[in-house]
Amino acid sequence: QSALTQPRSVSGSPGQSVTISCTGTSSDVGFSIYVSWYQQNPGRAPKLMIYDVDKRPSGVPDRFSGSKSGNTASLTISGLQADDEADFYCASYAGYSVIFGGGTKLTVL
Amino acid sequence: QVHLVESGGGLVRPGGSLRLSCTASGFTFSDYYMSWIRQAPGKGLEWVSLISSRSSTMYYADSVKGRFTISRDNAKRSLYLQLNSLRAEDTAMYYCARDPRANYGDYAFHIWGQGTMVTVSS
Numbered sequence: 065q066s067a068l069t070q071p072r073s074v075s076g077s078p079g080q081s082v083t084i085s086c087t088g089t090s091s092d093v094g095f096s097i098y099v100s101w102y103q104q105n106p107g108r109a110p111k112l113m114i115y116d117v118d119k120r121p122s123g124v125p126d127r128f129s130g131s132k133s134g135n136t137a138s139l140t141i142s143g144l145q146a147d148d149e150a151d152f153y154c155a156s157y158a159g160y161s162v163i164f165g166g167g168t169k170l171t172v173l
Numbered sequence: 174q175v176h177l178v179e180s181g182g183g184l185v186r187p188g189g190s191l192r193l194s195c196t197a198s199g200f201t202f203s204d205y206y207m208s209w210i211r212q213a214p215g216k217g218l219e220w221v222s223l224i225s226s227r228s229s230t231m232y233y234a235d236s237v238k239g240r241f242t243i244s245r246d247n248a249k250r251s252l253y254l255q256l257n258s259l260r261a262e263d264t265a266m267y268y269c270a271r272d273p274r275a276n277y278g279d280y281a282f283h284i285w286g287q288g289t290m291v292t293v294s295s
Contacts, residue, residue: 100281115281
């Protein structure tokens with residue numbers, strides 16, 4: 065159960081788009097339709113942003129989108145806003161378990 | 174209002190035990206898969222365990238297998254995590270979380286509680 069690989073940090077200016085990658089293996093991201101993304105602000109519980117690769121829960125803006133290609137899933141945030149700044153985590157079902165990525169800190173410049 | 178409230182955390186010595194509880198409100202608890210996720214201070218998220226809506230399926234992370242036990246009481250709208258043989262590396266905030274969709278396992282975590290802190294130290 066090794067953690068999924070995410071970049072430690074990404075950054076972008078307001079209005080721009082950023083993409084956060086999440087790389088796993090054929091045993092997790094590559095075979096699973098159950099890939100999810102979470103946003104976490106300091107001292108707060110995480111918030112679900114994307115599930116089942118590309119589904120958005122009610123209330124999540126359509127600026128947030130998910131996709132997957134092979135063993136890599138991606139979260140794209142378009143029209144960056146200052147309050148998007150947070151830590152983002154991916155997760156994937158891995159057969160009898162769930163694995164998280166190490167987390168990516170998004171900085172809005 | 175959909176709500177999850179954890180309790181039962183605290184300071185425990187290495188080798189000790191603790192039982193965490195999570196009480197649900199605002200939704201039909203018995204229809205949803207539930208999970209425990211933890212986060213060590215300053216670290217990332219780590220999935221701990223999952224239980225299906227009728228308790229027919231229970232999964233555990235390798236790091237807790239054989240030491241932790243997940244259970245639920247649908248009549249009491251409650252989820253539990255029994256923590257035994259605790260180690261320093263189990264020190265973390267423990268969150269309970271609910272799946273996004275009723276009667277289906279998405280293996281994702283939509284509704285989260287505020288967490289309960291477990292500290293393992295002598």
